[in-house]
Amino acid sequence: MQGVVFDIKHYAVHDGPGIRQTIFFKGCPMRCQWCHNPESQSAEIEKYRQQNRLGVKVFMRDKKIGWIATTEELLKEIEKDVVFFEESGGGVTFSGGEPLEQFDFVYDLAYKCKERGIHTAIDTCGYAGTKQIDQLTKVIDLFLYDLKLIDNEEHYKYTGVENDLIISNLRFLDMLEQEVIIRFPLIPEITTRPENVKGMVELMSSLKNIKKIDILPYHNIAKEKYSRFGKPFSLDVGRNLLPVDVTHIRQQFLKAGLEVKTGT
Numbered sequence: 001m002q003g004v005v006f007d008i009k010h011y012a013v014h015d016g017p018g019i020r021q022t023i024f025f026k027g028c029p030m031r032c033q034w035c036h037n038p039e040s041q042s043a044e045i046e047k048y049r050q051q052n053r054l055g056v057k058v059f060m061r062d063k064k065i066g067w068i069a070t071t072e073e074l075l076k077e078i079e080k081d082v083v084f085f086e087e088s089g090g091g092v093t094f095s096g097g098e099p100l101e102q103f104d105f106v107y108d109l110a111y112k113c114k115e116r117g118i119h120t121a122i123d124t125c126g127y128a129g130t131k132q133i134d135q136l137t138k139v140i141d142l143f144l145y146d147l148k149l150i151d152n153e154e155h156y157k158y159t160g161v162e163n164d165l166i167i168s169n170l171r172f173l174d175m176l177e178q179e180v181i182i183r184f185p186l187i188p189e190i191t192t193r194p195e196n197v198k199g200m201v202e203l204m205s206s207l208k209n210i211k212k213i214d215i216l217p218y219h220n221i222a223k224e225k226y227s228r229f230g231k232p233f234s235l236d237v238g239r240n241l242l243p244v245d246v247t248h249i250r251q252q253f254l255k256a257g258l259e260v261k262t263g264t
């Protein structure tokens with residue numbers, strides 16, 4: 001089986017427990033205005049022109065984003081890091097883009113990892129058929145589940161899709177008692193609005209089993225990436241969050257008895 005990936009990160013430490021290898025799959029059904037990986041959104045292999053300097057000389061090089069990889073090729077890459085997984089309690093993480101856009105490929109790879117006893121995690125936006133999510137629970141040990149906005153209209157405005165499927169899939173995983181960590185990006189004046197944080201706390205409090213959340217402060221670094229890839233960047237966040245803002249949000253989750261980690 002084959003699919004399109006655009007990066008492989010070895011020795012990753014923020015994508016699940018232990019030392020991990022993170023594989024980034026191309027294609028995403030959402031268009032979050034703050035997306036840090038604009039090169040991940042299209043499912044196609046893309047080309048762009050990169051400007052390089054050598055002394056005073058400037059020259060252009062054609063570069064590609066993404067390549068076609070087979071399950072066997074990725075397994076060989078994964079197996080190179082097995083010793084680190086075993087030492088650290090790590091494993092492989094499927095990320096993107098949205099890995100579920102290439103469901104059959106990701107499922108095949110995850111199945112083969114499980115056959116080899118490798119821990120599997122998936123970083124997903126949850127915008128996929130519930131049947132697919134159900135199938136995935138057979139081969140995925142940990143869901144890193146992105147949740148951004150509770151109000152449906154706001155969700156549509158900033159991501160291009162509605163959130164009802166995302167929330168119902170989350171409730172489904174909760175019912176199945178799956179290992180899930182919510183990932184909440186803190187986008188100033190958008191996801192950090194008091195009513196959204198309150199809605200997040202209420203939603204998580206209504207779940208029976210899912211009690212862990214990683215809050216991920218936004219960094220204003222994506223803009224440069226957009227211009228490098230020749231893509232428009234429409235979000236004007238204005239400022240990065242202050243530590244005091246992050247602490248205030250963190251406390252609201254803690255008060256509700258939730259387990260909170262703050263990302264970098």
Ligand code: SF4
Binds near residue numbers: 030
């Ligand atoms: S779901 Fe993730 S990869 Fe897709 S557009 Fe949003 S931030 Fe980017």
